[in-house]
Amino acid sequence: MDLTRAIWRKSTRSGTQGDCVEVADNLPGVVGVRDSKDPTGPVLTFTPRAWQAFVAHTKRP
Template sequence: MHTASTTELTWRKSSYSGNGTDCVEVSDDLPGAVPVRDSKRTSGPNLMFPATSWTAFIGEIHAERIS
């Protein structure tokens, strides 16, 4: 897996965060992995998900099995 610092990544606000202050940011920069962080704590910790797991999670949201 890629070992670059997550500070080097391009982050975007998740479309599921809405316009509120509780926002999740994700990066599409790492092949095979999806880093996720709290937009209020950009220098704080982040979670790293395998891309296949993230895709399955988003699919469940689209199917409205997770809200």
């Protein structure tokens, strides 16, 4: 999977101590998630639908 055009942004829920998750959702058909402390490390990829379901689930009380 080619993520070279990914535009990464830090999660609004990331901590101020460097415990950050970055998300790239600008690519068609894929959402990338990575650890900001290791930007050249592994990337989890999701379909946009699966990512939306994950985010919705994490917002549930």
